[in-house]
Amino acid sequence: MPEKKVWNEKMETLGREEIERVRLRKLRKQLKYGYTHSEFYRRKFDEVGFRPDEIKTWEDFRKIPLLMDKEDERQSQKESIERFGHPFGIHLCCPPEKIVMAKTTGGTTGLPTFSYSFTQHDVDRWNEGTARGYWLAGLRPGDRVLFCFPLSGGWAGSIVKTPLQVMGILCLDIGAETPLEKIVEYAKVTWPNVLMSTPSFAEGLIEAYPKLTGKPVSELGIKKLLLSGEPGVAIPSIRKRMEEAFLGRWNDYLMINSEGFSSSCSADEYQGLHEVALDLTIWSDDLIDPDTKKPIEVKDGAIGEGLITSLDREGLPLIKYKLGDVIQVFTKSCECGYPGPGNRIKHIGRLADRLWVEGVSVFPIAVRDVVTSFIPRVTGAMRIVLTEPPPNITPPLKIKVEQGLGTEQMQLPDLAREIEERMFQLYQIRSKVEFVPPEALGRVTKKTPLFEEQYR
Ligand SMILES: [Zn+2]
Structure with missing residues (x-):
């Protein structure tokens, strides 16, 4: 038997129109379910003046402002600990006894969040969405x-x-x-x-x-x-x-706050992450402007924050949840031939990491992209040096860069100029590059930091 092309041949090969019908049906059900099963969502919906049964079309749904972010999630958990003696939050839509898997995230500062808390139904749903991404990324039995x-x-x-x-x-x-x-x-x-x-x-x-x-x-x-x-x-x-x-x-693949099932594909050139479970999550199709928080049109190349809304989730559905990540959306079909109609997504950066240099915004990842485009003349390791608390930076933006193994000392001034010029061409930002020897920035097995916070 020939190997199957996708993990779920039924759901991943539906056309855009068909999948939109499925989504709208599931969406209306999820909104109603959230409203009737949790005090949190009832309160939130009442605050913004929407009733779930008024949401009949996709356009109606997009008009609802965002309802929730990480801080709301923490507050919701605090309230449920105090009032009900469980940590899952008052946005929990089922009896707490139905939660069979509970994983916390973060927890280095403040109360950890229990976003990955699943009923058995939600475990199966999670496995399904994640397996689709793993399959697209090439994993096999x-x-x-x-x-x-x-x-x-x-x-x-x-x-x-x-x-x-x-x-x-x-x-x-x-x-x-x-x-x-x-x-x-x-x-x-x-x-x-x-x-x-x-x-x-x-x-x-x-x-x-x-x-x-x-x-x-x-x-x-x-x-x-x-x-x-x-x-x-x-x-x-x-x-x-x-x-x-x-x-x-x-x-690469992404799992974000227990939703947003996605993976990159077999295309030779990187094409971003394909959304593989449109029937389980809404993400890149509900895009808002990072500053005004108003909906923006989802078209090829659009950049914004995606709001997460779960579909078919029993325990802790997210509705209009803001993650704080800025993404770029690609709507054109991909050369890899993946049949799913979902968008492709490129992660631009955490909104909290965004810097402003003389009124121009830039994400640290973009700075890193510029530096790494000079490999092998640089090693690729770099830090943005902050001498004052972000986000406002007095120019030039200071960048510490490891010189490449074969790069001679005398070549460094020209190389610095080249990197600074590229930064200006691409982002209209004045920068100042300072070189350090290879491996001087150290190597870590966790996440490599992007900043050196000298102001602390
Ligand atoms: Zn692809």
């Missing part, structure tokens, strides 16, 4: 995944593992906090063919493996790289370096 995210044993572990299990894939989870030599030892007896980690971790493994074993990292036989949580895959020079080291292929 029989694969063995070395799972090396920070806190693998904690929140990240089980939510990744259950969809893999459903697909018939073995998840070998070992936290990224484990010393690298232990991870290498473990990999050498389990022989994974997939690595799931941050790009920073994979880069660390490329450097450490030869030092520990005397062999290149490609010896491990990892052919599929599912790296996410940081940019990089869209930058040809970084992607090439990664793929050549492992002799494998790099795809």
Whole structure:
């Protein structure tokens, strides 16, 4: 039997019109369900003056302003702890006893959020949406995944593992906090063919493996790289370096606040993340302006914040939830031939990280993209140096950049000028590049920071 092209051949091959019919039906049901089953949504809907049964069309829905962000989620949880003695929030739409999986995120500051809290129905829904993305990214039954995210044993572990299990894939989870030599030892007896980690971790493994074993990292036989949580895959020079080291292929995927099922595809050039579960989540089709918070038209190349609305979720549905991430949306079909009618999405950055330089806005990821386009004359590692609290920066924007291994001292002034000119051409921002030797910025196995906060 020929291999199936997508995970769910029924839902992922529906045309746009058909899927929109399914979505509208599910959306109206979800809105009504949220309103009748949770005090939180009843309160929110009443505040903005909408009643779910008034929402009959997609246009009606888009007029509803955003209802919720991370802070509302925390407040909702606080209230349910105080009043009902459970941490899931007053936006919970079912009895708390029905929650069978509860994973917290964050938690370094303040109350952790319980966004990944699922009823059995929601676990199945989560597995379904996630498996579609993994399939598009190239995972297949029989694969063995070395799972090396920070806190693998904690929140990240089980939510990744259950969809893999459903697909018939073995998840070998070992936290990224484990010393690298232990991870290498473990990999050498389990022989994974997939690595799931941050790009920073994979880069660390490329450097450490030869030092520990005397062999290149490609010896491990990892052919599929599912790296996410940081940019990089869209930058040809970084992607090439990664793929050549492992002799494998790099795809990325995203799971955001328990929704937004998406993955990159097999196209040679990076095309963004395909939305693979239009029947389970609304995301990029509900785009708002990051500043005015008003709806903006979803057309090819549009940039904005996507509001998340769950479909068919029982426990903790999100309705008009603002994540604080700015995305770019692509509506034209992709060369990979993925049949689903969903948009493609490129992550532009966290709104909270946005800087303003003389009235011009720029995301740190955009600065990083400029620097990394100069690889191999630079290593790709960089920091934006903040001498005053963001977001307003007095120009020039200071950028610390690691020079490349083969770059001579005398070449640096010209290289600095080139990078500064590119920054100006692309973003009309004055910058000042300062070089440091290769590896001077250190290497981390978690997420590499974008800022050096000197003002603190
Ligand atoms: Zn594609």
